[in-house]
Amino acid sequence: MSRRRLLQGTAALGGVIAFGTAVSASTTPAFAATVSRPDIMSTNDWGASAAQGSLPILTRRPTHLVIHHTTHVNSDDFSNAAAKEVARLIQRNHMTNGWADTGQQFTIARGGQMLEGRHGSLDAVVDGTRFIEGAHAYGFNDQSVGIEVDGMYTNDVPTDAQWSSLVHLSAYICQRYGLHVDRIIAHRDVPGAQTLCCGDAFYGKLSALRAEVASALANGVDGGSGPSGDYPTVRLGDEGDAVRRVQVTLDVIGHDPGVADGVFGPATEKALREYQSLLGTGVDGIAGPRTWGALATHHAAGSTVTSGDSGTEVEYLQRGLKASSGVDLATDGLFGDQTEAAVSAYQKARGLTVDGVAGAETWAALKHGQ
Template sequence: MADFDRRTALKGGLTVSAVGLLGTATTSAADAAPVVAEPKIHDTAAWSARPPSGTIEVQNHKPTYIVVHHTVEPGNVTDYTLEHAFWASRSIQDFHMDTRGWIDTGQQFTNSRGGHITEGRHRSLEILRGGTKHVLGANVGNNNSTCIGIENEGLYSTEDVTPALWDSLVKLVAYIASQYGISPEFIKGHRDFNSTECPGTVLYNRLPELRTEVGKLLGTASPKVDLPGWPLLKPGDTGPRVRTAQELLRARGFAVPVDGVFGKSTKDAVVAVAERNGLERDACGATAATDETGFLGSDVWPLIVGSGTDPRALKARLAG
C-alpha cells in the first residue's frame, strides 16, 4: 500500500511537532504511532454532496488538534441506516452553505449515530490520507488552521452516544492521530476553544476515555493528565464560579453585581467582551443555529483575567 510505504519511510529521525493554543507535543518519527487502519469513510461523492461554492484551502502543515463536536440536530434519532447518514450529511452541508454562508460543510468529517463516517468538507479524506497537510475547515472559531473537526450526530448534553457512534469515533480519531502523529492529549472538545456547550457535557466528559482508547490503538503510553480547563458558564447559572467571573468583569470596568447569579447584566458584559475582542461567535449545531449568546468559556475567560492573576491557579480554584 502506498500510504503504508509513506509512513514506513518516516522511520528515520525526522521530528513531528505540534504547537498550539492548548499545549505542545513533540515526538521523533522513530517513536511515532504505528499505522492505524483506515476505517470505512464514505467520501463526498458517495452521499451526493454539492460542489463547494469556493476554493477548498489546503494548508501546508498538519493540524495540531482533533476536535470533537455534536450536531445538536436532528437530535438523537433511532434511524441508524447508511441512507440516513447520507441524508444528515446533505442537511448539514445545505445549512452550512445556505444559512451560514460557508463554501462547504464546515467540519472535515461527520459520524452518524449508526456509526457511519462520511467526509464533510471536500478533499478532507484525500488530504488526510496524505498525512502532511490540512484542509482548512470552519468548525472552531479563531482556531480552524490548527484543528480538524468531527461532527457527531446528536445532542449529548444529558444523553450518551450510541455504542456504534462511540466505536466509529474511536477508530476515526485513532486513524487521524496516526496519520498526523497527533498525541492523544491533543484530542479536544469544541468547548476547549470556544464558549459553547459543544460537544455536550456527557460526550465532553468522556474525552479522557476517548484519549485512553485511542492511545491503546496507537500503542502509546497513557495520555498525560489534563490540567483543569476553563469552566463553561451560561446565563442562568449560579454559584461561586459565577461570582468569580463577576469580580473579574467588575475589575474590567463592567457594572455587574457580584451576587453569583448569571443574569442579564453579566450576560451583556460577556457579550461586550467577546465583541470588543473580535471573537467569532461559533454557536455549535450543525443543522440549527443554537443560541449560545453570552456563554462564558475558554475564549472569554483569558480576556477578563487580570495580568496579576495566575491562570493555572485560577483554573484549579474554579475546578475545585
Template sequence: MKKLSRRTFGKLSLGVAMSVVVGGTELRLLRPAYAAVATPAIDSTTAWGAAAAKEPINVLNQKPIGIVVHHTTNPNTNDFTRNKAWQVARQIQQSHFNRGWIDTGQQFTISRGGWIMEGRHQSLSILQGGTKHVQGAHVDGHNETHIGIECEGLYMNVTPSLPLWNKLVALIAYICQQYGLTANAIVGHRDLDSTSCPGDTLYSLLPQLRTAVDTTLSGGAVGRMWPILRRNTPATGLAKTMQYLLRARGATITADGAFGPGTETAVKSFQTANGLTSDGVVGAATWEKLIMTLRSGDTGEAVKALQNQLTVQSYPTTIDGSFGTGVNTLVRAFQTNRQLTVDGVVGLNSWNNLAM
C-alpha cells in the same frame, strides 16, 4: 497548540464516564508503544451526494495540530442506516451554505449508526496524504490548525451510541497516525470557544476517548466500552436500569435513578460477592457481572431493567417485568437497528448497546 486545561482531564469524576473490559479484566489506562492502526472506511463527498463547494477549498501546506470533537445537536435518531447518515451529511452541508460558508464546516462527520463521512471536500484525500490540512470552518480562531469531527446527535445528558463511539475512536486514531499526533491532541469544542458543544456527557468522556485512542495507536485491544456510574451521578434512566439489575440480584433498594448512598452500598455488596473491587463504581467489570441474559417468557426485576433501558433508547414499553410478545418485538427491532444478531435474546452484546 492550546494547552489543555485541567477541566479537559478532570471530567472523569463527574457525570457518566466509561471503562472497558478486555479478556475479562477491567482496564482504565493503557500506554504501550505506538503501532500501525487500521484505516477506517470513510464515505467520500461523492458517495453521499454532496453539492459542489461554493469556492475553491483552501488546502494548507502544514499538518493539523489538534482534533476537535463536536456534536450536531440533531435529535438522537434510531435510524442507523447508511442512507440516514448520508441524508444528515447533506442537511449539514445545506445548513452551512445557509450560513454563508463555502462548504461543510467540519472535515468529518460520524452518524449514530457509525458511518464515517467526509465533510468538507478534499478532506479525505488530504488526510490520506498525511502532510497537509484542509482549512475548515468549525471553531473560530483554530480552523487553520485543527480538524473538526461532528458526532451526529445531542449529548448533553446521554452517551453517544456504541457504533458512533467505536468509529470515533477508529477515525481519531487514524488521524493521529497520519499526522504524528498523540491522543492528547483531542479537545472538545468548548475547550476552544464559549459553547456547550460537544455536550456535557460527551465532553465528560473525552478522557476515556484519549485512552481508547492511545490504546488503538499502541496496537492494543480497546475492548467493550461501558458507561461508568458512581455516587452522585445525576439521576438518569441508565442508573434506574442499574438499580433494577441490582434488585434482580437481591438488593433492597428503590429503582428511582438517583445514585445515593443506598445504591452505593448495594453496588459494593454486589462487587464483594462477585470478586470485584468493592469501590461502589459501576464500570465495565461490574456491568458484565450485573447483566442477565433475558428472553421471551422471563419475568422479574431484570426484565424491568430491560424495559426501562428500551424506553431510554426510545423503544417505549410498559415497565411491568414481563418479557412478552411486545418486548420481544422491541428487542428484535433494536437488534436490527444496531446490526446485532436478531434473535430476541438480550445477551452481552445487546446489553452493551442498550447501555450506550
C-alpha cells in the same frame, strides 16, 4: 439551524490544554501498531453539492483534533440512507451560513457510519502532510481538524457504534498527522470558544476517548476499508457469506460465535473480541483487513516458503496477504513472481525485513493481525 448559532453565548468550559506549534515530520511520535484506514464515505458517496468557493489547503499538519456534536435530535434511524441525509443536511445548513462547504472535515452518523465532510479532507488525511482548512471552530480552523458526531449529547452519550467509529477515526487521524492523544479536545476547549459543545455527557467521556485512542495507537485497530470480494469488512448487524466464514473459522479455532447462520450478532462479536484479545492487537469486534489476515493464516504451520515453492503453506500465505493487504493475488499455492512481490510489499508496509521470503517474521506478522 447551525449548531454554532444554537450554542452561541455560552461560557467556555474545560480543562487547561497545551497549545503548541504544528507537528513536523521529524517530531512525529512513534506508534507501535498500524491503525487501518477507516471505511469513510467520500463526499461523492453521499451526494455532496459542489463547494461554493475555494477551500484553503494548508500544507502542514494540524496541531489538534476537535470533537463536536451536531445538536440534532438523537435519531433511531441507523441506516446508510439516514447517514447520507445527515451529511447533506449539515452541508445545506453550513452553506446557508455563507460558508463555502461543510464546516467540519468528518462526520459520524448515528449508525456509526463515517463520512467525509469538507471536500478533500479524506485525501488530505490519507496523505498525512496537509489538511483542508475547515469552518468548525472559529479562530482555530487553521490549526485543527474537526469531527462532528451526530446527535445531542447534553444528557445522552453517543451510540456504541458511534463510539467505536470515533475511536477508530480519531486514532487514524492521530497516526496520520502525528498527534498525541492529549491534542484531542472538545470544541468548548478551543481558546475563546463560547459554546458547551460537545455536550456535558459527551464531554465527560473525552478522557475515556483519549485512553482508547492511545490503546488503538499502541495495539492497532481493525475495521477499516477491507478488501472487497472474499474479505469485506464485517461487523455487528451485518449478514452474508463473509459473516458465515468468520463464524465457521472462529468455531474451528475454539471460540463460540453461536450458530454459523451468516448473521453477525452479539455472540459472534463476543467470540471475535476474544480472538482479537488473544492476538494481542486492537480489540474492536470488527473483522477488517488485519483480522481477516490472521484468520486466513491461522492454520499455517509457518515454515519458510520462497519463490518456486508450492503447496498448502503457500496457499495460506496468499490468502493472508490478500486478506490483509487487498492485493489482487491468485490463491493457487504456487509461489511465483506475483506472490514474491506481494510478500515484499507487505514486509515494506509493516517495517519488516524486505526479502520477498515468507519466514518467521512475516508469518508472525500475518498470524497476529499486523
